[in-house]
Amino acid sequence: MTELRPSLDDSLMPMAGQRDVVVLVCSTCKKPDSADGDNSSGAMLADAAVQAIGAEPPVNRIKVQAVECLGNCKRGCSAAILSPGDWHYVFGNLDAGSAGDLLVGARLMGSVAEGPLPWRGRPSSLKTGMIARIPPIAETGS
Secondary structure, X not given: OOOOOOOOOHHHOOOOOOOOEEEEEEOOOOOOOOOOOOOHHHXXXXXXXXXXXXXXXXXXXXXXXXXXXXXXXXXXXXXXXXXXXXXXXXXXXXXXHHHHHHHHHHHHHXXXXXXXXXXXXXXXXXXXXXXXXXXXXXXXXX
């Protein structure tokens, strides 16, 4: 079992519940120094994220899903934190121990009613590993 290393003391972690948050974790990622065909890094991160977020209270409004490729191979392992209809973030250079950081980020995103993922309180891996910040898509008339 992978040990989680949350970046913040659990008592300081924000409460989720203001909005839905989805965490997508690339299960096929491998670290740049991994042997060919070794996809275990991404699979371990995905499993650890499922365990970490699955241990949250059922009212947390956070879901985690393993996906097969986020197209960020040069900076794997990769994950995304998004809020449907709101901001989306892609992160890289993660490892299996980053599952706790993803949980902190998801709780932080869910703790505000709308808008971007707050910078303050964000784990360092979600600051230095940010690949993209995607704003909400404006509704268009049909």
